[in-house]
Amino acid sequence: MIRYGLLSDHFEGVAAKQLSAVETSPDTSNQHEFNGTAALRRIFGDADRRGIPTRFMWLGGEQAGITSESTISWYDARRRHETRTEYRLYYPANEVTALMEAGDMFFLALRRDGTAVVIITPAESTLHNQLRWLFGLDREPELQFTVREIRDGQDAELDFTARFILDELGIELEEPEAVLLDRLLEQFDGAFPSTREFSAVARGSLPEIEPGVDDPDAVLMAWLEREEALFRRLERHLVSDRLRDGFMRQGAADVDGFLAFSLSVQNRRKARAGQSLENHLQEIFAARGIRFDRGAVTEGGHKPDFLFPGITEYHDRTFPTAHLTMLGAKSSLKDRWRQVLTEAERIPAKHLLTLEPAISEKQTAQMQAAHLQLVLPKSIHASYLPTQQDWLLTLTGFIEQVTEHQAASTTR
Numbered sequence: 001m002i003r004y005g006l007l008s009d010h011f012e013g014v015a016a017k018q019l020s021a022v023e024t025s026p027d028t029s030n031q032h033e034f035n036g037t038a039a040l041r042r043i044f045g046d047a048d049r050r051g052i053p054t055r056f057m058w059l060g061g062e063q064a065g066i067t068s069e070s071t072i073s074w075y076d077a078r079r080r081h082e083t084r085t086e087y088r089l090y091y092p093a094n095e096v097t098a099l100m101e102a103g104d105m106f107f108l109a110l111r112r113d114g115t116a117v118v119i120i121t122p123a124e125s126t127l128h129n130q131l132r133w134l135f136g137l138d139r140e141p142e143l144q145f146t147v148r149e150i151r152d153g154q155d156a157e158l159d160f161t162a163r164f165i166l167d168e169l170g171i172e173l174e175e176p177e178a179v180l181l182d183r184l185l186e187q188f189d190g191a192f193p194s195t196r197e198f199s200a201v202a203r204g205s206l207p208e209i210e211p212g213v214d215d216p217d218a219v220l221m222a223w224l225e226r227e228e229a230l231f232r233r234l235e236r237h238l239v240s241d242r243l244r245d246g247f248m249r250q251g252a253a254d255v256d257g258f259l260a261f262s263l264s265v266q267n268r269r270k271a272r273a274g275q276s277l278e279n280h281l282q283e284i285f286a287a288r289g290i291r292f293d294r295g296a297v298t299e300g301g302h303k304p305d306f307l308f309p310g311i312t313e314y315h316d317r318t319f320p321t322a323h324l325t326m327l328g329a330k331s332s333l334k335d336r337w338r339q340v341l342t343e344a345e346r347i348p349a350k351h352l353l354t355l356e357p358a359i360s361e362k363q364t365a366q367m368q369a370a371h372l373q374l375v376l377p378k379s380i381h382a383s384y385l386p387t388q389q390d391w392l393l394t395l396t397g398f399i400e401q402v403t404e405h406q407a408a409s410t411t412r
Helices: 038-044 126-134 160-168 178-188 195-204 216-245 255-287 311-315 336-342 361-369 378-383 395-410
Strands: 011-018 033-035 049-059 065-076 087-090 105-111 116-121 146-149 306-308 325-330 350-354 372-375
Touching: 011 038, 038 087, 038 146, 105 126, 116 126, 126 160, 126 378, 160 216, 160 378, 178 216, 195 216, 195 255, 216 255, 216 378, 216 395, 255 306, 255 325, 255 395, 306 395, 325 336, 325 395, 336 350, 336 372, 350 395, 361 372, 372 395
Parallel strands: 049 116, 325 350, 350 372
Antiparallel strands: 011 105, 011 146, 033 087, 049 065, 065 087, 105 116, 306 325
């Protein structure tokens, strides 16, 4: 397993609170300041810290996000007073703070490089849950700041789940074990291979894994992590080369060319992540002797990611519906889970495998009401609330269910 270090390698502390009406009202004089509580002094200290470079982010629903580069300042308004202190946390108005509403969650993370990140999310949203889990905030932030110092050596490693959330925030980590990764990438000669080929190389670089024998949840995560590391390393090389070449056209800056290149990088990441997940799941199912079809066409031209035991049985009206299973696979979910509900009309209860951590209780309740069972690798379950975890299904548990259905269908 490639190790990416600890959260404390990147952050020194986090503060979170629920925003009040006073703090978000444009008619309030102190709308750009928070009182400097004793909790905040734990992470900021006693010295003034002015003009801290800060990225402000407002993150709402799917594809809803605004970013603004600004600053925050921590200072004692009574610094010259002999006995009294009055600490303040100041932030200037910007596009993100203009969107803040009472009840929203305010997260402030201080980074080791001297910068900060401010993230505003709707309360009880999936991202709100993800940030609470990432920063180890045991209790729900209320109107007063909840603070946690992130001390060196006293926090967990940056596993797949933590990196998933950091990636959502636009915080990218350097790839460790660069020499190993570069050696594996030499065969591609500076170009992206097909997704299937890339997935196969990732699996082949881990020959000690036996997908037909080893724990399916651990196998899937190991393959995904290796392919992710390989992809990011190759992408870094290719993007660096392209940036070195520059974006000039007829002696002027080629802004359109740069934007098109940036968009292509983002689209390739999103497309590869979903296809990679399907590729590795296919290999695990095949290694375990499970019968399935991938991307077969059902009603209305829909193409569920996996049908068990297959499309022939699905269209055979004499085949028992109880022995049919459908599995959607989406690396990240947001609000897209409803898409799978219409992909196989004959199967009333659907399954959906995702890598998205800490989905909100509201969302999982809606899934249950729609007869959609969420499937996640076991290591991601811990990011969910205890009230959700009993309902979640592991990949191992899903495979056991499908195996039982297929055994029953052969004896009918």
